[in-house]
Structure formats: C-alpha cells, structure tokens
Amino acid sequence: MLSIICPCYNSETHIVRLSDSLLSQIETTKPYEIIFIDDGSSDRTLELLHSHSILFKNKNIDIKIITQSHKGPGSARNLGIKNSKYEYIAFIDSDDIWYKNKINETINIITKYGNEYNTFVHDEIYKKSNGESLKITSGILISQNVSESLYKRNCLSTSATIISKKILVDTGGFDESLMSSQDYDLWLKISSKMKLYKINKVLGEYIESENSITSKYYLYRCFDQLKIAIRYKNFVNFHIFLIKVLKIIFSKQWIYGLSNIFTNKKGHNY
Structure with a gap:
C-alpha cells in the first residue's frame, strides 16, 4: 500500500523526534514500509537510525536504512523510490513530524478514493524557528488547470503529499541537479498527470530549524x-x-x- 521515504543528512538533533512520531502511529490493517536514506551524514544520524531500528522491528514495522555518499535530497528520495515496494509514496523530511493518525488516515483515504485520484495532500502546522506557529492549508488550487495553478502558487508540501509511485517512475522522479526546490520542480513536472484529493485535516508539522534547508541556501x-x-x-x-x-x-x-x-x-x- 504505502512506502514512506525519509532522506537524512546531519539530522542527529531531530531524527529521534521524527522516529518517535513514526513509532507512535495508530495501527493500520494495510501494509506500509519506512525507508530512511542517509545522504552521507558526518554526525551520529546513521548511528541513531540503527539504534532505533529495533524499536520499529518490535512493532512489526517494515524498515530499511540505506546509505549513499552526499548527493542531496533529490538523489536520496530517488534512491528511496527505487528501493520501495508499494504503489503509493509518502515523503517526510527528517526535521518534520507526523501526528499519530497520519498513516492510518491517509491509507483509509487512498483505499476509498485511489481509483479516482493519484495524489493526496493534507494540511500541516508550520513551526518557525522563532517559535511562531501557523496552519498551512495545502492543496487549494487557484486555477482549474492544475499545471497553471501550481505554476502560479505552490500549494503542495513534501511531507504532506502522497503520490502514486507509477507517476514518479514514469516521469523520472526528482531532478538531482537542483540544489533546492526539487519538490516544486517535481510537482510541476507531474502536474498534467495529477488527480488531486484534498484531505481537510492537519496531520503533521513542518518544522523550520536553524540548520534546515528551509532556512538556508x-x-x-x-x-x-x-x-x-x-x-x-x-x-x-x-x-x-x-x-x-x-x-x-x-x-x-x-x-x-x-x-x-x-x-x-x-x-x-x-
């Protein structure tokens, strides 16, 4: 049903927080897997992933830890897609978290509407590094044409979007030559194939940190x-x-x- 892909790079300060949010997920009857890709971290990220892997296995959660030299998040996500086994892909950045009903809620929606839609998105809470919080309402199109709407305004967040694996594979995945905004480029690339379903619930937090890609570069x-x-x-x-x-x-x-x-x-x- 669902493959969850998490690229990690020098994430030792928040990888445990993310792991805890995944471990706290409500049980679901549908299968899913979690794939961590360490993108050549020089800190304790990989060590922490391995030490926490037993916690996932104790809960019968299918987990993979893959390593590569430092090539960037686009490359890491593409490697995760290549090694995934289910028909839908969800992404989460290592400094974000999901609420405990995220996986169960989205799997239920996909099971019900997967024949009509191939892209699913939910709302998030944006937690700024200065302590402020605000709600991000995702998936609201400002034009009837999806491609035009996304060009005018990106309404999709990486950690809040679930996409059919077939679309990602057919279109070549993320552009690894970009140093940032790989997700936005991907949304535009696949926009003509998108059939978007909006989940009107807050199911996670998009967290800005001092060293995250959201605040630098x-x-x-x-x-x-x-x-x-x-x-x-x-x-x-x-x-x-x-x-x-x-x-x-x-x-x-x-x-x-x-x-x-x-x-x-x-x-x-x-």
Whole structure:
C-alpha cells in the first residue's frame, strides 16, 4: 500500500523526534514500509537510525536504512523510490513530524478514493524557528488547470503529499541537479498527470530549524526557482511568467542568501 521515504543528512538533533512520531502511529490493517536514506551524514544520524531500528522491528514495522555518499535530497528520495515496494509514496523530511493518525488516515483515504485520484495532500502546522506557529492549508488550487495553478502558487508540501509511485517512475522522479526546490520542480513536472484529493485535516508539522534547508541556501533557491520558472513557462502566458520571474528576482531571499554567504552559513540538512 504505502512506502514512506525519509532522506537524512546531519539530522542527529531531530531524527529521534521524527522516529518517535513514526513509532507512535495508530495501527493500520494495510501494509506500509519506512525507508530512511542517509545522504552521507558526518554526525551520529546513521548511528541513531540503527539504534532505533529495533524499536520499529518490535512493532512489526517494515524498515530499511540505506546509505549513499552526499548527493542531496533529490538523489536520496530517488534512491528511496527505487528501493520501495508499494504503489503509493509518502515523503517526510527528517526535521518534520507526523501526528499519530497520519498513516492510518491517509491509507483509509487512498483505499476509498485511489481509483479516482493519484495524489493526496493534507494540511500541516508550520513551526518557525522563532517559535511562531501557523496552519498551512495545502492543496487549494487557484486555477482549474492544475499545471497553471501550481505554476502560479505552490500549494503542495513534501511531507504532506502522497503520490502514486507509477507517476514518479514514469516521469523520472526528482531532478538531482537542483540544489533546492526539487519538490516544486517535481510537482510541476507531474502536474498534467495529477488527480488531486484534498484531505481537510492537519496531520503533521513542518518544522523550520536553524540548520534546515528551509532556512538556508536562499541564494541557491533563487537560482533554482528561476530555472524552474523558465523550464515550465509554457504552462502560463507571458504576463504571468514575467510576474513570477520578477517576484523571484526581487524576493527577500536574495538578501538572506547574501547574508548567509557573508556570515559563512553554508551547512544544511533535511
């Protein structure tokens, strides 16, 4: 039924928190597996994963731990997809968590509506590094055309999206050449095949941390977003394309990016 893929890189400060959220999941009658991909961590991430693997096995949860040299989250997720065995794929970043009803709730929805839909998304709580929290309402399209809507505004979050494995395999998965925004590029790439189902429940937390990819690499993100905007410009008219490019160019991310360079903030994890 469901393969859960979690890329990890230097995640020792929060991998236990994630593991605990997965271990606390309500039991479900449908099969699922959890695949951790360590992307060449230099800290205790891999050690902690192995030490916690016995806890998953004690609960009869199918778990795999795969390692590779450091290639980035896109490569790690693609490796997870390649090694998955079920027909639906869910992603979770190592610094996020799921609520205890996430797996059971989504499996029930997929079982009921899987013949009509191939992409499922739920809401999240966004916890900022400054302590603020706000609700992220995902899956709301602003245009009838999915590709156009996603181009105008990304309404999907990686840790809140479940997708048919067939679509991911058929379209080649994540673009490993991008240093950031690989998820947004993927959503646009598969958008023409998407049949989106919105789950109107908060089932997890998207957590920003000091060293996470959500708070660093702003400059690289700007360049990647420009690549993506140009790559899929045929989804919209020239006016919308131009507005998107200008928004990226004049984004505050440039300021954050330059600030990170001058303060030597180069490390990141996911």
